[in-house]
Amino acid sequence: DVKVTQSSRYLVKRTGEKVFLECVQDMDHENMFWYRQDPGLGLRLIYFSYDVKMKEKGDIPEGYSVSREKKERFSLILESASTNQTSMYLCASSSSVLVLHEQYFGPGTRLTVT
């Protein structure tokens, strides 16, 4: 079974803190994605990566950065957390960027910024 794991299920941080969200997949997938999910809105793509050290901005990259030093690991960084970054963050991986039904999602990290 494909497994996508995220470092924390729940996280509470203070405004201004630097926050790291980690995602690890065990299927040797080239592509990894970070989304945020807010009530009443669809998933919004923050960043994706199609190879080690490669990254592409998604729809809402502002306030975020990412790191992909190893194929299996994709990190989302909030340089200075703000309250409007309180959200559910979902990581996904896939062998193809074009095929959604082959994206495997992690369990999500619910981040609260106070």
Next chain:
Amino acid sequence: KNEVEQSPQNLTAQEGEFITINCSYSVGISALHWLQQHPGGGIVSLFMLSSGKKKHGRLIATINIQEKHSSLHITASHPRDSAVYICAVMDSNYQLIWGAGTKLIIKP
């Protein structure tokens, strides 16, 4: 106006009822997906459609390309079907556009 609209936003039904969740979109698409998000947060893909109808167990998905509309049906619903159901479309530029989801609660 969102490019992908789902209705209803919330749905509560009794066990055994026939469930319909709707998805309308305003863009040209290459494919439409239905996904299920469990209360714990994980998302799994249910169907990918580009035309017609697909069935998997008690789940049926249909799409009408001319009307830009898709429906997800659940027959003989069960409490374990309680989840958020998400519609997502891939437009002609291979960009994913996500619906906001429909929260379904099935009561025993």
